[in-house]
Amino acid sequence: DEVLTIETSVPFTSHKCEPPSRSVQTTPKELMGFFQDMALMRRMEIAADSLYKAKLIRGFCHLYDGQEAVAVGMEAAITRKDCIITAYRDHCIYLGRGGTLVESFAELMGRTGGCSKGKGGSMHFYKKENGFYGGHGIVGAQIPLGCGLAFGQKYTKDETVTFTLYGDGAANQGQLFEALNIAALWDLPAILVCENNHYGMGTAEWRAAKSPAYYKRGDYVPGLKVDGMDVLAVKQACLFAKEHALKNGPIILEMDTYRYHGHSMSDPGSTYRTRDEISGVRQERDPLERVRKLILGNDIATVAELKDIEKQAKKEVDEAIAKAKESPMPDPSGLFSDVYVKGYGTEAFGADRKEVKSVLP
Amino acid sequence: KEMTVREALNSALDEEMSADPKVFLMGEEVGEYQGAYKISKGLLEKYGPERVLDTPITEAGFTGIGIGAAYYGLRPVVEFMTFNFSMQAIDHIINSAAKSNYMSAGQLSVPMVFRGPNGAAAGVGAQHSQCYASWYASCPGLKVLSPYSSEDARGLLKAAIRDPDPVVFLENELLYGESFPVSAEALDSSFTLPIGKAKIEREGKHVTITAFSKMVGYALKAADILSKEGISAEVINLRSIRPLDRNTINASVRKTNRLVTVEEGFPQHGVGAEICTSVIEESFEYLDAPVERIAGADVPMPYAANLERMAVPQIEDIVRAAKRACYRSVPMAAAA
Numbered sequence: 001d002e003v004l005t006i007e008t009s010v011p012f013t014s015h016k017c018e019p020p021s022r023s024v025q026t027t028p029k030e031l032m033g034f035f036q037d038m039a040l041m042r043r044m045e046i047a048a049d050s051l052y053k054a055k056l057i058r059g060f061c062h063l064y065d066g067q068e069a070v071a072v073g074m075e076a077a078i079t080r081k082d083c084i085i086t087a088y089r090d091h092c093i094y095l096g097r098g099g100t101l102v103e104s105f106a107e108l109m110g111r112t113g114g115c116s117k118g119k120g121g122s123m124h125f126y127k128k129e130n131g132f133y134g135g136h137g138i139v140g141a142q143i144p145l146g147c148g149l150a151f152g153q154k155y156t157k158d159e160t161v162t163f164t165l166y167g168d169g170a171a172n173q174g175q176l177f178e179a180l181n182i183a184a185l186w187d188l189p190a191i192l193v194c195e196n197n198h199y200g201m202g203t204a205e206w207r208a209a210k211s212p213a214y215y216k217r218g219d220y221v222p223g224l225k226v227d228g229m230d231v232l233a234v235k236q237a238c239l240f241a242k243e244h245a246l247k248n249g250p251i252i253l254e255m256d257t258y259r260y261h262g263h264s265m266s267d268p269g270s271t272y273r274t275r276d277e278i279s280g281v282r283q284e285r286d287p288l289e290r291v292r293k294l295i296l297g298n299d300i301a302t303v304a305e306l307k308d309i310e311k312q313a314k315k316e317v318d319e320a321i322a323k324a325k326e327s328p329m330p331d332p333s334g335l336f337s338d339v340y341v342k343g344y345g346t347e348a349f350g351a352d353r354k355e356v357k358s359v360l361p
Numbered sequence: 362k363e364m365t366v367r368e369a370l371n372s373a374l375d376e377e378m379s380a381d382p383k384v385f386l387m388g389e390e391v392g393e394y395q396g397a398y399k400i401s402k403g404l405l406e407k408y409g410p411e412r413v414l415d416t417p418i419t420e421a422g423f424t425g426i427g428i429g430a431a432y433y434g435l436r437p438v439v440e441f442m443t444f445n446f447s448m449q450a451i452d453h454i455i456n457s458a459a460k461s462n463y464m465s466a467g468q469l470s471v472p473m474v475f476r477g478p479n480g481a482a483a484g485v486g487a488q489h490s491q492c493y494a495s496w497y498a499s500c501p502g503l504k505v506l507s508p509y510s511s512e513d514a515r516g517l518l519k520a521a522i523r524d525p526d527p528v529v530f531l532e533n534e535l536l537y538g539e540s541f542p543v544s545a546e547a548l549d550s551s552f553t554l555p556i557g558k559a560k561i562e563r564e565g566k567h568v569t570i571t572a573f574s575k576m577v578g579y580a581l582k583a584a585d586i587l588s589k590e591g592i593s594a595e596v597i598n599l600r601s602i603r604p605l606d607r608n609t610i611n612a613s614v615r616k617t618n619r620l621v622t623v624e625e626g627f628p629q630h631g632v633g634a635e636i637c638t639s640v641i642e643e644s645f646e647y648l649d650a651p652v653e654r655i656a657g658a659d660v661p662m663p664y665a666a667n668l669e670r671m672a673v674p675q676i677e678d679i680v681r682a683a684k685r686a687c688y689r690s691v692p693m694a695a696a697a
Binding site for chain 1: 414417419421422424425426427429430431432434453456457462463466468472501504524525526555556557607642
C-alpha cells in the first residue's frame with residue numbers, strides 16, 4: 001500500500017513538550033477505513049436519536065456525532081492491549097474497541113443481547129477483553145479509574161497505556177488534579193484525553209473554566225492541543241502520547257472537538273449556542289467530510305464509492321436495529337444476577353421481600 | 362498464644378501479600394511512616410515501594426486509582442487513615458466499586474478491600490468519631506466486615522483480600538492494642554473466616570444481644586453482669602454486616618425470645634434497625650418483649666469527656682436494656 005504524507009489542519013500547540021510533526025503518514029487503506037468507521041458511528045448515533053424519539057431508548061442518551069475523529073484516530077494509534085475508559089458518551093468508543101452494532105442497540109433498548117445484558121444502559125457499555133473499561137456516569141470519576149488502569153499496566157510491566165477520556169466540564173473536577181498528581185509522582189502510563197466539545201451540558205467552557213487551555217492545566221504535566229476534528233492529527237497525537245507515557249508518565253491531550261447533538265436527548269442543544277455556530281462547524285470542520293475530501297483529492301475512491309459506503313453503513317445499522325429488537329427483555333431472574341461475583345448464598349430481596357427474593361450464588 | 366488486633370491485621374496483610382503478588386497496599390502513611398496506627402509495620406521493607414504505596418492526602422484520587430487497578434485485575438488494599446476520610450471517596454466506593462460488576466453484567470469485577478479504623482475513637486471530636494457500618498452496609502455490591510477479636514481480624518481480613526468483590530473492612534482504633542487468645546488454627550496462613558457468618562461469642566437462654574466490633578466486648582461484659590442476676594444472655598458477634606447473617610440472629614431470637622441490638626453508630630436507619638426488621642419479619646411470633654436498641658446518641662460526637670461518654674453506648678446501657686427486655690427492671694420514670 002502506498003504511503004501518503006498529509007499535513008494536519010492546524011499545528012499542534014504544546015505545553016512542556018516538543019510537539020510532534022504536522023506531517024502524518026497514512027495509507028489509502030487507512031483513510032478508507034477511517035471513512036467507513038466514522039460513517040458507521042455517525043449513522044449509529046443518528047439512528048439512536050430516532051429510537052429515542054420513538055421511545056425505544058429510555059433515560060439518558062448522550063450522542064457522539066461530531067466527535068468521531070477522536071475515537072477513530074485514537075484507535076489507529078494504539079492496540080487493544082492499551083486501555084480506554086470514558087464517561088457516559090460511550091457508544092462510539094465501544095464500537096471503536098470492537099463492540100458490535102447489535103450489542104449496542106440491544107443495550108440501548110434494554111435487551112438481554114446488549115453488551116451489558118440490558119442492565120447498564122446507554123452510559124454503561126464495556127468490552128473488557130478489548131481493553132474498554134466503560135462507560136461511567138459520574139462526571140470526572142473515570143479519571144482516577146483510568147489512572148488506576150495505568151497503575152495496573154505499570155505494576156504488571158505490560159508496556160501498555162491507558163487513555164482516559166473526559167469532557168471540558170469534567171476538566172474542572174478536583175479529582176482530576178488528585179489523580180494527575182499521583183500519576184505524575186508514580187510515572188503512570190496515563191494519557192488524559194480532554195474531549196473539549198466546548199460545552200459542559202449547557203455551560204460554555206469560558207463560564208466554567210478560568211483557563212480553558214485544558215492542555216496546560218496539568219501544570220507540571222506536559223500537554224498537547226490537537227484538532228480533534230482531524231482524525232490524522234488525533235492519530236499523530238495519540239502515537240506521540242503513547243510513546244511519551246511509556247517513557248515519562250502522564251500527558252494531557254486536549255482534543256478540540258464539537259458535538260452536533262445536545263448534551264443528552266433532553267437538550268435540543270440550541271439554547272446556549274447558535275444554530276450558525278453548529279452549521280459553521282459542520283461546513284468547515286466536519287471530521288467525516290475532511291476525510292472524504294482527502295480520499296477524493298488523492299483519487300483513492302470516487303464520490304459514488306463513498307456514497308455507497310455510507311449507504312452500506314445505513315443498511316448495517318438498520319439490520320442491527322432489527323436484530324436487536326428481536327432480543328428479549330432480560331429474564332426477571334436477571335434482577336439478582338451479578339450483584340456479586342461470589343454471593344455466598346446471601347438472600348437478596350425484591351420490593352416485597354415476602355413475594356420476591358433470591359439466593360445470590 | 363495471645364496476639365493484639367494490630368498484630369493480627371499486620372500478619373494477615375503480610376501473609377496475603379506473600380501469597381499473591383497481585384495484592385498491594387496503598388494509603389496515607391502506610392509505607393515509610395509504617396502506618397498511622399502501625400498496621401502496616403515492616404511491610405514496605407519486606408515488599409518494597411511497588412507494593413506498599415504512600416499516597417498524597419487525596420482520598421478521591423487514590424481510591425479511584427485503587428479501583429481502576431482492581432478493574433485491571435490487581436487486588437488492592439486501600440487504607441483509609443480513618444473511615445471518616447473515606448467520605449471524600451464515597452462516590453468511588455459506591456458508584457465505581459460496588460456497582461460495576463452489576464452494570465457490566467459481570468465483566469468488571471472489583472476484587473479489593475477498603476480498610477481502616479471506623480467508629481468512635483477517644484477525644485477526637487465529631488469529625489473523627491463516626492461509625493459508617495450502616496452507610497456502607499445499605500449498598501448492594503459491597504460486603505462489609507467488622508472484626509472484634511484478633512481471630513476475627515486475621516480470619517476476616519484474609520477472607521476479604523481473597524474475595525472477588527469489594528469489601529469494606531471496618532476496624533476500631535481502640536481495639537488495635539487489645540490482646541486476645543488465638544488458636545493454632547487461627548495462626549495458620551491458610552486460616553480464613555467465612556464472609557456472611559456471625560459468631561455466637563457466648564451462648565445464653567434468656568436474651569439475645571447482637572453487636573459488632575468494640576461493642577462485642579461491651580456486650581460480653583454486660584452478659585457477665587447479667588449472669589450474676591440470673592439472666593443468661595446470648596452474645597452474637599455479627600462479624601459481617603453485609604451479608605447480614607439473618608439466620609443466626611433469628612435462630613437465636615427464636616430460642617431466647619428477646620433481643621437487644623447494640624452499635625456505636627447513630628440510631629436512625631442503623632444496623633440495629635435492620636436487625637429489628639429482620640426479626641419482626643421472620644420471628645415476630647417468637648418475641649416475648651419489644652426489641653431493644655442501644656446505639657450512639659443521636660448527636661454529632663462531643664469533645665468533652667463527660668458528654669462523649671454519654672454519646673456512645675456503655676456497658677450499663679446494655680445491661681439495662683437486657684433487663685427491660687426480660688421485664689426485670691422498672692421502666693425509667695423520665696428522661697435524664
